[in-house]
Amino acid sequence: MKYVEAAWDDDHQGFFTDATAYLAALPELEGALPPGARAFASDAxxxxxxxxxxxxxxxxxxxxxxxxKSGTLTLEFAPNQWKHETGLRIVYQGVVHFAIDYDHEIDWMRSDAVLLDELLPADDGGCVHEIALTDATITVRARDLQAVWAEAPDTAGAE
Structure with missing residues (x-):
């Protein structure tokens, strides 16, 4: 990520996350983000x-x-039981790049949790969304996205 920091801190044996630099740059970036990405990134x-x-x-x-071949990608995030009332669904339109890079260093966690994310404008007028997880990084380059806070589907039986 260009502005957001999200990494394991050996000294504290935990994750260090900081979005301060991104939040400082966001007012300048917002105008170049497509509408859905702008609304999601600038949510208070x-x-x-x-x-x-x-x-x-x-x-x-x-x-x-x-x-x-519609270029649609959907990411579902379940709520953390101690923090969130609902999950988050992000639907990307016009996807031209999607990647998940796994680190496989934090294998003691049941699932990958979001550390932080960052939305940047892409040269083609779309957006690049990078999501740092506890054990992976997701990168999506798309025309735009729609983020909706809603109940995540039950995937417990899908394994």
Whole structure:
């Protein structure tokens, strides 16, 4: 990520996260973000750690990639039981790049949780969304996205 810091801190045996530089740059970046990405990134609770609509600590629960070449990608995040009232669904339109890079260093956690994310404008007028997870990084480059706070689907029986 360009502005957001999210990494393991050996000295404290925990994750260090800081969105201060991103929040300082966001007023200049907002105008170049597509409408859905701009609304999601500039939500007042997005980076407020104790807010129920803060992305930190959400758990990745499902990934759905359209097979009809529509360029649609859906990421589902389940709520953290101690923090969130609902999960988060992000639907990307016009996806031109999607990647998950796994570290496999934090294997003691049941699922990958969001540390922080960052939305930046892309050269083509779209956006690049990078999501740092406890054991992976997701990168999506798309025309735009729609983020909706809602109940995540039950995926317990999907294993």
């Amino acid at each position: 609770d997005h980076y407020r750690r104790n807010a129920v609509r803060c992305v930190k600590d959400l758990e990745l629960s499902d990934i759905r990639i359209a097979t009809d």
